[in-house]
Amino acid sequence: MTGVPASAAGGTGRPVPGAKLGAAAVNQASLWNIANILTMIRLVLVPGFVFLLLAEGGYDPAWRAWAWAAFAVAMITDIFDGHLARTYNLVTDFGKIADPIADKAIMGSALICLSWLGDLPWWVTGVILGRELGITLLRFWVIRYGVIPASRGGKLKTLAQGTAVGMYVLALTGALATMRFWVMAIAVVLTVVTGLDYIRQAVVLRRQGIAAERAAQ
8 A cells, every 4th residue: 555545646546746745835835824924913013013112212192002003903913813723723833833922022022111111110020021931931841741721810811911011001191090000900910820820730730740650650
């Protein structure tokens, strides 16, 4: 047996010339699916967002409004690219790597710029970015034993962070400026709580994995 289906070999047992090339073309085309394109757009938006946020010293309301628009587009694409990839089986190795990088790049750049401008305390930026870095390291720590799925709390954390940061990007005053403080406070609490829960799950998963390995020996 050749291992080549008859349909792929033109009804005979012989491979059709160019069959491998055709398969390679399909695999290459899969990189340019809509989910990956949205991720690429989000990556491209990062330097543009930083430019808009820091333009004219970083305090011009008009430029801040444009920066908010870029940030909003990035957050929207973050919601849709993962949904599309899972729903239509568009998951690729590129997407697995680029999607979390794009997420952390847009959020990290926003937090750092806001703290640099004096709008957001550095400790808030440190807590959020420290949590993200710690969770990334935890994933590598337990990856051989399994993957911890995204929780409802984690999704709420992402929503709260995106909403809070978006409000800080805008040049808000009065009651809205006060409101954004409390939204950010909620985001920080969710960041810490979900981070601690992720640590708990990672420890449990690792212990179960080690126990299973020992039992199999």
